[in-house]
Amino acid sequence: MxxxxxxxxxxxxxxxxxxxxxxxxxxxxxxxxxxxxxxxxxxxxxxxxxxxxxxxxxxxxxxxxxxxxxxxxxxxxxxxxxxxxxxxxxxxxxxxxxxxxxxxxxxxxxxxxxxxxxxxxxxxxxxxxxxxxxxxxRTETRPAEPSRFYRLDTSGGSLAGNLISIAALGCAIAFPLVVLAWLGPQGSLKWINNYGVQILIYVMLGWGLNIVVGLAGLLDLGYVAFYAVGCYAYALLATKFGLSFWLCLPLAGVLAAFWGILLGFPVLRLRGDYLAIVTLAFGEIINIVLTNWVDLTNGDAGIPSIPRITFFGLPFTAADDGFAARFGIEFSPIHRNIFLFYLILALALLTNFVTLRLRRLPIGRAWEALREDEIACRSLGINTTSTKLTAFALGAMFGGFAGAFFAVRQGFVNPNSFTFSESASILAMVVLGGMGSQIGVALAAAVMIGGTELLRELDFLKVLFGAAFDPSQYRMLIFGFGMVAMMIWKPRGLVSTRSPSIFLKQRKAIAGALVKEGHG
Incomplete structure (x- = not known):
């Protein structure tokens, strides 16, 4: 019965x-x-x-x-x-x-x-x-034995996760070489620049903002300001003082971290929507200063003729002292682009490594406690002032690194590259990927940046829908529909589970619904 x-x-x-x-x-x-x-x-x-x-x-x-x-x-x-x-x-x-x-x-x-x-x-x-x-x-599983003690997650993760990470890293390292062998120097230039380098820049920016928003729960709508500080720091130091990129890179990160601390002090007592409004205002103030301080930044005209990057002193030119001549290979402009790809890949991996290590340290657990409940965090004796300032400073530092790379890659900067839409795009990557998830942010950046670039080249749709149909005109509309659909089906992001830094007896994934977002 x-x-x-x-x-x-x-x-x-x-x-x-x-x-x-x-x-x-x-x-x-x-x-x-x-x-x-x-x-x-x-x-x-x-x-x-x-x-x-x-x-x-x-x-x-x-x-x-x-x-x-x-x-x-x-x-x-x-x-x-x-x-x-x-x-x-x-x-x-x-x-x-x-x-x-x-x-x-x-x-x-x-x-x-x-x-x-x-x-x-x-x-x-x-x-x-x-x-x-x-x-x-539906198969029954035997429950784990209880334990009296909590343990830190010192393991490197699951075997499947490690294999996926190794495979993804291998694909990233081999990407420019495979594209070069497949399309040649001329055909691979666009793929390495528009897809490889551009996606990795936003991956690094997303991982930097993930420290502030995903781990510490501080909703930041002005993250592009730190990106701009790093960019203009390298542009001004290189053009006015003749400093090399390798010397300006840490200086750009330090200056961006300094501005992150300056932003952190006024917002120590703010949370949620009020914090978002103040950070948005900070981003707009930086953009207005860059536009109106003509004597320093040259205003809307920007800073041209920024020195290009060298291979530790060897320029990527056809001269006798260039990179190609020193290593005895034929000169090609693709050499510089491949070097830029591996450089931004190394910077992005550095951002990821530091973030993962910090999550297992006391400061990382303090960020997560701040994200969940600031009042409870303060009652446990955690210094919320230093916790917020370190989150802002570290996130801003990685944004400054990315800005310096952007300047040396473009060779020209102006304030139009650092508008609110850039901050909104970076924040969308963190939210769509899953707040606090490193792999989710990387996937969201690849889909958002690579997808919008790919929609420019869908010429086969003109054959199906007629020559008057131009997919590039509707790419942002299609992209908007995709974001709406993503928020309906996966409101917690592409990766909706979290890996805890502390666990009881057995390491278990945490559902994204149990993690607060932007409440620090």
């Missing part, structure tokens, strides 16, 4: 979940329609007489609403993250086939049929993955 009762309860549970999934899908569809109405459904264009005409594109609005609602329905049905990703991919393939058949009537039927078949296979695979994961999770 108990087995029969349990079997009768399964259909009702499944039915309730199906109804809840439909409810969530309808709610997401309504939100999508409301947000997309002024952006997609209506568009003002000028006619031959330069008079604005309001064009109505209701089919685009319906397509966007159906796509988001269907994706949300599939995501609500499945339990596991991998099954959700595969299932949503299948839904988008089917919807892409339908949109192609509707908008591009000259598309080959085989392309449409192939997308539909691939979508159905993906949904079936997602169902199989979800079923196997749920069945595997």
């Amino acid at each position: 108990p087995d029969a009762a349990a079997s009768d309860a399964v259909p009702s549970k499944t039915q309730n979940r199906f109804i809840a999934a439909l409810r969530d899908a309808a709610f997401v569809g309504l939100i999508t329609a409301g947000l997309s109405f002024p952006l997609i459904a209506l568009r003002a264009e000028a006619d031959m007489n330069n008079h604005l005409e309001l064009q109505q594109r209701w089919s685009w609005l319906v397509s966007a609403t159906i796509a988001m609602a269907a994706s949300r329905f599939i995501a609500s049905i499945f339990d596991r993250l991998v099954a959700r990703i595969v299932g949503v991919t299948g839904v988008w393939l089917i919807l892409f086939a339908g949109g192609t058949a509707y908008y591009a009537t000259d598309t080959h039927p085989g392309v449409i049929a192939g997308c539909v078949l691939a979508g159905l296979i993906a949904i079936g695979l997602a169902a199989a993955l979800n079923r196997s994961s749920v069945d595997a999770g």
Whole structure:
């Protein structure tokens, strides 16, 4: 009889979940329609007489609403993250086939049929993955024996995590060499610069801000100010005093840390939204100072002719004393870009190493305590003043390092590179990746920076949707929809679990829902 009762309860549970999934899908569809109405459904264009005409594109609005609602329905049905990703991919393939058949009537039927078949296979695979994961999770596990003592996490992490880290590091090291061998010196220049170096700059900035926001819980909306301080510190020291990059790099970090401490003192008593407003004002003040202090920064005209980086004194030129001549190889401009890639990779790895080591020290545990509850942190005898100042100073120092690298890479800087949108982008990487998660921030930076750059080059969409369709015009709209969808499906970020620095007997992952965000 108990087995029969349990079997009768399964259909009702499944039915309730199906109804809840439909409810969530309808709610997401309504939100999508409301947000997309002024952006997609209506568009003002000028006619031959330069008079604005309001064009109505209701089919685009319906397509966007159906796509988001269907994706949300599939995501609500499945339990596991991998099954959700595969299932949503299948839904988008089917919807892409339908949109192609509707908008591009000259598309080959085989392309449409192939997308539909691939979508159905993906949904079936997602169902199989979800079923196997749920069945595997039902096996009973023996609870761990209790312990009276807490232990610090001095291990290097799980075996799977270490293997993933080693594989990711190997791919990063081999990236410029593989691209160079595949595309040659001319074709690989864009990939190494726009994808490799640019992504690693934002990975380093995201890891630096993760100390302030993810670990200490201090919501900082003006992090780009420290980026600007490091950038202008190197530009001014190199152009006015002739100092080399290797000498200016630590000086830029020290100056940025000094400004981080200056910011930390006025905000010691602020928390939450008030802290965010003050840090936002600090970032705007730095930008205004860089713009109006013309005698020092040259204003909007910027600082040109910044000395380029050398290989420890060997310039990347075709001269006899250059890098190529010294090592007996043929000169190519790609040598400098490859060296810049490995340099920013080393700086990013240094940021990651220092952050992980600090998390296991008392100061790292003090940051986490401050993030969870400042009042309880103070009652335990932790000096919240020094805790906040060290978080601001260390996060600003790594931002200063990245700024110095940005200046030597560009050879020209001006205040337009350090606006609020940059701070918002860096903060979005920390939030989307998962606050406090190093690997999550790196993944978010790769997706945000690499994805927006990749949307510039999707020329094959012009074949499907017509020559008038330019994906670069809609890349920020697509990117915005992706961020909204990410916050709906994974509100705690790509990596929603946290690895504790202290544990009881057995090391366990902590759900992201149990970690406060921005409450320090």
